[in-house]
Amino acid sequence: MQLARVVGNVVTTRKDENLAAVTLLILQPIAPDGTDMGRTLVAVDAAGAGVGERVFFVRGKEASFPFHPVEVPTDAGVVGIVDHWSLT
Amino acid sequence: MIIGRVIGTVVSTHKHAKFEGAKLLLVQPVTLDDQPKGPALLAVDGVGAGIYEKVLLVIEGRAAAEILGRKGAPVDAAIVGIIDAIDVDPALVA
Numbered sequence: 001m002q003l004a005r006v007v008g009n010v011v012t013t014r015k016d017e018n019l020a021a022v023t024l025l026i027l028q029p030i031a032p033d034g035t036d037m038g039r040t041l042v043a044v045d046a047a048g049a050g051v052g053e054r055v056f057f058v059r060g061k062e063a064s065f066p067f068h069p070v071e072v073p074t075d076a077g078v079v080g081i082v083d084h085w086s087l088t
Numbered sequence: 089m090i091i092g093r094v095i096g097t098v099v100s101t102h103k104h105a106k107f108e109g110a111k112l113l114l115v116q117p118v119t120l121d122d123q124p125k126g127p128a129l130l131a132v133d134g135v136g137a138g139i140y141e142k143v144l145l146v147i148e149g150r151a152a153a154e155i156l157g158r159k160g161a162p163v164d165a166a167i168v169g170i171i172d173a174i175d176v177d178p179a180l181v182a
Contacts, residue, residue, distance in 0.1 A: 001112075001129065001130035001131070001163065001164060001165060002127065002129050002130060003098075003114075003128075003130065029127070031127065031128060032095060032096055032114050032116075032128045037127055038127065046104055046162065047102060047103060047104060048102070056098065056100065056103075056112075056130050058149075058162045058163060058164045059164055060149055060164050061149065062149035062153070062161070062162045062163060062164050063162060065106075065160045065161065065162045066104055066162050068160060077162060079103060079104040079107065079162045079163075080100040080102065080103030080104060080107060080112075081100060081102040081103065082098055082099070082100050083099045083100055083101055083102075084099055085096055085097065085098040085099065085114060086096055086097055087095055087096040087114070088095060088096060088139045088140060
């Protein structure tokens with residue numbers, strides 16, 4: 001999983017029917033020191049995260065597991081909202 | 089699998105149910121000569137690794153879910169071992 005900031009969301013009406021009723025969030029992956037890292041991406045939301053929150057997301061087929069048995073066609077999914085993290 | 093060093097811990101109370109009770113650690117992948125390489129990632133801790141320890145990471149969902157002990161968990165990285173020593177023949181490494 002990786003840390004990220006939720007920077008926005010995506011609304012699409014014409015989409016694969018398995019994506020119906022799934023919230024799409026725009027994530028900016030961040031490094032442990034909070035700085036942005038790499039490109040933004042769109043992820044499905046399985047944790048109820050809001051814009052501005054810091055989250056962690058999973059990549060790959062596992063991102064669709066929270067929506068089982070619906071086969072959500074996705075490769076990234078928010079699975080937790082981060083309260084805080086501590087670095088040594 | 090890759091080698092990494094534990095650099096921190098993450099607290100998340102509001103998370104997917106299958107993460108219940110899982111310990112989440114921040115791990116920085118490192119090269120054979122211990123230089124940070126690539127983005128830090130979050131991994132489920134299966135062996136009780138501590139901060140600064142060098143660990144063995146599996147970066148694949150099914151294996152990571154096994155460490156978590158829950159099939160079908162939305163997880164893609166887990167710590168499967170704490171590394172005591174690495175010896176490499178420098179002549180063989182670029």
